[in-house]
Amino acid sequence: MATRARSKAKTRTDDLLAEYNRKRDFDRTAEPRGEVGTGTGDHFLVQKHDATRLHWDLRLEVDGVLKSWAVTKGPSTDPDIKRLAVRTEDHPLSYGRFEGIIPKGEYGGGTVMLWDEGRWEPIKGKSADDLEDGHLHFIVHGQRMKGEWLLIRLKARKGEKRENWLLRKISDAHAAPGDGLVETALTSVLTGRTMAEIAADTEGKHPLAGKGDDAFAREMARAADHTKKARKPQKRSTAKAPAFRSPQLATLVDAVPTGNDWMHEIKFDGYRALVSAKGTDVSIFTRNGKDWTDKFGPLVAVVQNLDLPPCLIDGEIVAYDSKGNPDFSALQAVLKRGKGSQTADDALAFHAFDLLSLDGEDLTPLPNVERKERLEALLRAAEPPIHVADHLIGAGETLYASLCKAGQEGIISKRIDAPYRSRRTRDWVKVKCTLRQEFVIIGWKASSARGRPFASLLLAQKEGDDWIYKGNVGSGFTQETMEDLAGRMQRLERKTPPAEVDRASARGVTWLTPRLVAEVAFAEFTADGNVRHGSFLGLREDKPAADVKPERARAARPAVARPVKVSSADRVIFPGSGQTKGELADYYAAIAPLMLPFAARRPISLVRCPQGRARNCFFQKHDSGSFGPHVHAVPIREKDGGTEDYLYIEDAAGLVACVQMGTIEFHGWACRTDDIEAPDRMIFDLDPDEGLDFGDVVSAARDIRRRLSDLGLVSFALLSGGKGVHVVVPLTPGHDWEAHKDFARRFAGALALAEPDRFVATMSKAKRKGRIFIDWLRNQRGSTAVLPFSARARPGAPVAVPVSWDELRNMTDAHPFSIADVETLIERSEDKALAGWGFASQTLPDL
Numbered sequence: 001m002a003t004r005a006r007s008k009a010k011t012r013t014d015d016l017l018a019e020y021n022r023k024r025d026f027d028r029t030a031e032p033r034g035e036v037g038t039g040t041g042d043h044f045l046v047q048k049h050d051a052t053r054l055h056w057d058l059r060l061e062v063d064g065v066l067k068s069w070a071v072t073k074g075p076s077t078d079p080d081i082k083r084l085a086v087r088t089e090d091h092p093l094s095y096g097r098f099e100g101i102i103p104k105g106e107y108g109g110g111t112v113m114l115w116d117e118g119r120w121e122p123i124k125g126k127s128a129d130d131l132e133d134g135h136l137h138f139i140v141h142g143q144r145m146k147g148e149w150l151l152i153r154l155k156a157r158k159g160e161k162r163e164n165w166l167l168r169k170i171s172d173a174h175a176a177p178g179d180g181l182v183e184t185a186l187t188s189v190l191t192g193r194t195m196a197e198i199a200a201d202t203e204g205k206h207p208l209a210g211k212g213d214d215a216f217a218r219e220m221a222r223a224a225d226h227t228k229k230a231r232k233p234q235k236r237s238t239a240k241a242p243a244f245r246s247p248q249l250a251t252l253v254d255a256v257p258t259g260n261d262w263m264h265e266i267k268f269d270g271y272r273a274l275v276s277a278k279g280t281d282v283s284i285f286t287r288n289g290k291d292w293t294d295k296f297g298p299l300v301a302v303v304q305n306l307d308l309p310p311c312l313i314d315g316e317i318v319a320y321d322s323k324g325n326p327d328f329s330a331l332q333a334v335l336k337r338g339k340g341s342q343t344a345d346d347a348l349a350f351h352a353f354d355l356l357s358l359d360g361e362d363l364t365p366l367p368n369v370e371r372k373e374r375l376e377a378l379l380r381a382a383e384p385p386i387h388v389a390d391h392l393i394g395a396g397e398t399l400y401a402s403l404c405k406a407g408q409e410g411i412i413s414k415r416i417d418a419p420y421r422s423r424r425t426r427d428w429v430k431v432k433c434t435l436r437q438e439f440v441i442i443g444w445k446a447s448s449a450r451g452r453p454f455a456s457l458l459l460a461q462k463e464g465d466d467w468i469y470k471g472n473v474g475s476g477f478t479q480e481t482m483e484d485l486a487g488r489m490q491r492l493e494r495k496t497p498p499a500e501v502d503r504a505s506a507r508g509v510t511w512l513t514p515r516l517v518a519e520v521a522f523a524e525f526t527a528d529g530n531v532r533h534g535s536f537l538g539l540r541e542d543k544p545a546a547d548v549k550p551e552r553a554r555a556a557r558p559a560v561a562r563p564v565k566v567s568s569a570d571r572v573i574f575p576g577s578g579q580t581k582g583e584l585a586d587y588y589a590a591i592a593p594l595m596l597p598f599a600a601r602r603p604i605s606l607v608r609c610p611q612g613r614a615r616n617c618f619f620q621k622h623d624s625g626s627f628g629p630h631v632h633a634v635p636i637r638e639k640d641g642g643t644e645d646y647l648y649i650e651d652a653a654g655l656v657a658c659v660q661m662g663t664i665e666f667h668g669w670a671c672r673t674d675d676i677e678a679p680d681r682m683i684f685d686l687d688p689d690e691g692l693d694f695g696d697v698v699s700a701a702r703d704i705r706r707r708l709s710d711l712g713l714v715s716f717a718l719l720s721g722g723k724g725v726h727v728v729v730p731l732t733p734g735h736d737w738e739a740h741k742d743f744a745r746r747f748a749g750a751l752a753l754a755e756p757d758r759f760v761a762t763m764s765k766a767k768r769k770g771r772i773f774i775d776w777l778r779n780q781r782g783s784t785a786v787l788p789f790s791a792r793a794r795p796g797a798p799v800a801v802p803v804s805w806d807e808l809r810n811m812t813d814a815h816p817f818s819i820a821d822v823e824t825l826i827e828r829s830e831d832k833a834l835a836g837w838g839f840a841s842q843t844l845p846d847l
Helices: 002-016 018-022 093-097 128-133 180-184 195-200 214-230 293-306 328-337 368-378 396-405 479-490 581-599 652-660 694-710 737-754 805-809 819-828
Strands: 043-050 054-062 065-072 083-091 100-102 110-122 135-142 146-153 164-169 249-252 262-266 271-278 281-286 311-318 349-358 386-388 391-393 410-415 424-432 435-445 456-463 466-473 509-512 517-522 535-539 572-574 604-608 618-620 631-637 643-649 663-668 681-688 716-719 725-730 772-775 801-803
Touching: 002 018, 018 083, 043 065, 043 093, 043 135, 043 195, 054 083, 054 093, 054 110, 054 128, 065 093, 065 164, 093 110, 100 195, 110 195, 128 135, 262 368, 262 396, 271 293, 271 349, 281 293, 293 349, 293 386, 311 368, 328 535, 349 368, 368 386, 391 396, 396 410, 424 819, 435 466, 435 479, 456 517, 466 517, 479 535, 581 652, 581 663, 581 819, 604 643, 631 652, 643 652, 652 663, 681 694, 681 737, 694 725, 694 737, 694 772, 694 805, 716 805, 737 772, 801 805
Parallel strands: 249 424, 349 386
Antiparallel strands: 043 054, 043 110, 054 065, 065 083, 083 164, 100 110, 110 135, 135 146, 146 164, 262 391, 262 410, 271 281, 271 311, 311 349, 410 424, 435 456, 435 509, 435 517, 456 466, 517 535, 604 618, 604 663, 631 643, 681 725, 681 772, 716 725, 716 801
């Protein structure tokens, strides 16, 4: 029995080491082969590993192998600092004394140092079996690491091939603040060498040769020999310096998010900037894509000296005040002096916090924390004024309190597992210590003080299509700033106010065209919406005036529970962007209050993609009996006189139940289930020929709206989530399908007849060349159209979204939002311009 047990244990150990052996060519690397060994059962070690990125490999002996984690930045003795620990393949026990060089091109190529060694034990009442449950509380007796430690496995992201854990120190006698352990422990506990000394030892002449450990010395010499033979010159990347891409923006909230799902960074008081680099080819872009390379000449030179591979780095450019704190006014002063006058004393600095691409690889689908790690590896050799922004995982409240006490602006909190999205999302949120926003200057009041060009500035923000007055600011100006502003404002003077301003506030004002954007700090908004105790901080030239809108803090919206159990929630159903079945279910659960007014109690056809959007999608309109109790059936008479059960839903549970069965899209009839023969909406789907610009579709939709208005019909615009626009005409039921179809056919035909070079009312592809097909066929009995807020089975998980007619004018495509933007969709639905969208009391006119 004992022999059989040992045999099974050996087989299991060999299986565990199969991945280790598969990744290595032992004719090239001196690493030991993955073979079964015997040990004490409690061996502990840490190897410092300078590979693609510097990290520390934590290894614990369990079941005859070394369970391994790659720890970014190394273990910290500070209980408030949690380190990401990425689970790697199991290693053989013989690896515990490996130190040397892994050849470039081999798996893990780089320098390895034995940084710590000793033994470990689980705390009383626990065991190594706890690893299977995603946690391990253990005690270390090492030369450097000591006391209690904790490993916790993070929730896996969809498609994630590796396990992400957190390593943290438990408060005990061995705990200490900061990172002093890895900052001061710089030599091998085995040979006393530094990493540089190990890396330079290509001949294997390490200190243990001839000192009782000849086998180890020979192994190191063999490693050096293999490294020398295998070393090949590294090819320079052929990728170009990346182009600008829109940055991710943070949503203002009023409380710091809690839990280990969040990483927290300082919110810097400067200009957002994206740095594109490849060697000496360096460009700096503002958040709106303006090329400001010339404005930041000293920083450009520093980045050029780093000789970086092709990369796109996101960060913030700051200048410092006399106390060494980032200061927006100081930055404005530097920029005002211009490139030729900037000196080292200006102390411009770049704080990098994200890496969007590297060597031609798009990194945006990766989790926030992994992109941050890659950024740290890329800029490891950088020195001030280039910095990598520090972050904390968890402990956001502590960081926020300390920054506010120090008079800083606030913090940015990011979900550690979220990808990078070029829009404002709730995966990035900001919490401010003081109120400060951007306003547009719409006028100025004269000053009675000698030498002062003005007394105060009038401020406004854009709400909908209108400028709304937000009060005055009369402090925070230097004499130099005032003279500069006076010169700029003189060129913008006009006779009429661009915003409605009360008579008292408008007295003695010189009005300005809204062009200049000012950043203002203030105590609060008054009851009538004006700033109180405002202080001018500086002009923002990186943001157009039209984008200056009110920024209101919102409490973090609680997650919406799924009303129906969803299996295989982690299955990726949008392979290009990585969204999962669970995320789609969460989207529909959250968007249900907005979607159900259009989707509930309406016969629906589903686009089901059980294996994801790219494989085997199909329409389903009949009830198969497999959807469960939340999806209902309504009998409908068909053309042949028979009756079939058609699907419909009534609530969020119905939406999610359809997702559980692989549904992505929802398409609805133009009637309700309580009266199948009474249509209640008409839809004109504008389908452009491939050669047309989206602007042509927008123009066509607006013209159709005008034509319908001439007939007394109110209409609404829906972005289809694909390539077209739906013009939606709600109707009060009272006519039959024949009248409904006839009206739509005649209206589309009339348009095509009036503008034959622009519109076509037939489906023929040949006749559609260079024109827009007005698809009126969706208005016959049994036809369907995509429902508002339905996701689409298209790349990026776009959704069909209601827009106002004024909003449509500025749209550049029919898919600006995805299921990831559910919070934005909910918030924008509160916009007055969308109030009552899709509803009107009107009857079909008689043509």
